Amino acid sequence: MKLIKFLIAGIIFGIVMAKSEAISWFRIQEMFRFQAFHMYGIIGVAVVLGVIGVYLIKKFKLRDISGNPIVFYPKDKSIIRYLIGGSIFGMGWALSGACPGPMVVNIGYGYLSMVIVFAFAVVGTYLYGVIRNHLPH
Amino acid sequence: MIQMSEFFTQSWPWWFSGLIISSIMFLLLFFGQSFGFSSNLRTICAAAGAGKTVGFFNFNWKSQMWNIVFLTGAIMGGFISGTVLKNDNPVEISEATKQDLAELGFSEPKGMQPEELFSLESAFGLKSFILLALGGLMVGFGSRYAGGCTSGHAISGLSDLQWPSLIAVIGFFAGGLIMTHLLFPIIF
Numbered sequence: 246m247k248l249i250k251f252l253i254a255g256i257i258f259g260i261v262m263a264k265s266e267a268i269s270w271f272r273i274q275e276m277f278r279f280q281a282f283h284m285y286g287i288i289g290v291a292v293v294l295g296v297i298g299v300y301l302i303k304k305f306k307l308r309d310i311s312g313n314p315i316v317f318y319p320k321d322k323s324i325i326r327y328l329i330g331g332s333i334f335g336m337g338w339a340l341s342g343a344c345p346g347p348m349v350v351n352i353g354y355g356y357l358s359m360v361i362v363f364a365f366a367v368v369g370t371y372l373y374g375v376i377r378n379h380l381p382h
Numbered sequence: 383m384i385q386m387s388e389f390f391t392q393s394w395p396w397w398f399s400g401l402i403i404s405s406i407m408f409l410l411l412f413f414g415q416s417f418g419f420s421s422n423l424r425t426i427c428a429a430a431g432a433g434k435t436v437g438f439f440n441f442n443w444k445s446q447m448w449n450i451v452f453l454t455g456a457i458m459g460g461f462i463s464g465t466v467l468k469n470d471n472p473v474e475i476s477e478a479t480k481q482d483l484a485e486l487g488f489s490e491p492k493g494m495q496p497e498e499l500f501s502l503e504s505a506f507g508l509k510s511f512i513l514l515a516l517g518g519l520m521v522g523f524g525s526r527y528a529g530g531c532t533s534g535h536a537i538s539g540l541s542d543l544q545w546p547s548l549i550a551v552i553g554f555f556a557g558g559l560i561m562t563h564l565l566f567p568i569i570f
Contacts, residue, residue: 248447248448250413251413251449251451252452252455252458253455254406254409254410255451255453255456255457255458256455256458256459257406257455258452258456259456259457259460260460260467261398261399261403261406261459262399262459262460263459263460263463263467264390264394264463264467265393265394265399266474266494268494269473269475269491269494269495270495271475271495271496273558274475274482274483275475275479278479278482278562278563280478280479281476283396286397286399287396288400288532288536290396290397290399290400290404291400291401291403291407291537291541292404292536292537293400294400295407295540295541296543298407298541299541299543302411309412309413311414313414315412320539320544320547321529322545322546326527326528326529327528327535327546327547327549327550327553328552328553329527330523330524330527330529331549331550331551331552331556332524332557333520333523333524333557334521334523334524334528334531334553335524335554335555335560336524337516337522337523337524338521338532338557339557339562339566340517340520340569341518341521342517343521344420344521344531344533345525345533346531346533348521349456349457350456350459352460353456353458353459353463354461354463354464354494355464356495356500357502358502358505358506358514359500361505361514361518362521365515365522366521367423367426368522369518369519369521369522369523370420370424370522370525370526371432372522373523373526373527375436375438377527
């Protein structure tokens with residue numbers, strides 16, 4: 246099974262998000278109130294190590310397990326979509342205390358009410374698909 | 383061995399979490415994919431047949447199966463954390479946050495999530511249901527409008543020093559601060 250490695254990666258992701266309390270609504274509130282370093286530490290360490298690693302991948306032109314070069318696609322140039330879309334996302338993140346990954350980790354953890362949040366996140370993505378041609382990008 | 387089992391059941395430090403999250407990102411790159419969780423929401427719409435009527439969902443969603451498998455793993459990881467690796471201590475947030483939230487009517491943490499919103503009893507009350515639905519709606523809409531969520535922009539995008547991702551992350555925080563500091567006192 247080619248897909249089993251993604252299952253294992255997902256399991257590790259779920260465990261570490263739950264065990265470091267990054268799936269907690271309280272932790273997200275603490276972050277947006279600047280009252281602890283915890284969430285900034287998690288994201289900060291991930292980004293610093295990420296920057297170093299991506300630099301090394303590019304410098305040494307590393308390849309993936311199939312032998313293809315690892316490439317990074319530049320995202321579309323725009324300000325408005327990132328700022329408006331990002332702000333809408335941020336409001337939902339603070340209100341529900343979870344971004345998409347932590348939503349499903351919470352469901353597994355036993356917070357079944359997160360099914361409501363996740364289901365409406367799917368609906369939100371659908372709505373975006375329906376009206377996207379009328380939105381500034 | 384006692385120390386080892388204690389490590390697994392107590393909550394894990396931020397630096398360890400950050401280390402593993404960046405490792406997951408690199409693992410996915412070496413598997414020929416990239417770390418971005420909210421794409422799954424689009425894939426689910428496409429798999430449910432939304433591509434027949436809405437062009438945005440008309441793509442080869444089966445090529446995204448690896449990410450749905452990753453999502454399934456994340457649910458399983460959550461389950462393992464909520465059972466065998468569970469500790470019964472409530473989330474250890476700062477006193478200042480507890481005080482701020484008490485003023486809004488939230489009781490002290492008893493687990494990961496506030497009972498007032500997420501206990502099944504509350505979640506199916508009208509107010510909490512609307513708030514949870516609205517929160518999910520904004521996350522789903524906003525992440526696709528912005529072209530990614532915390533994993534795609536804040537982790538993957540910033541690691542590649544992409545300006546669009548920095549703008550998106552600024553947006554995430556602007557929205558989060560507006561919700562927390564301006565709207566929470568009205569809502570709760």
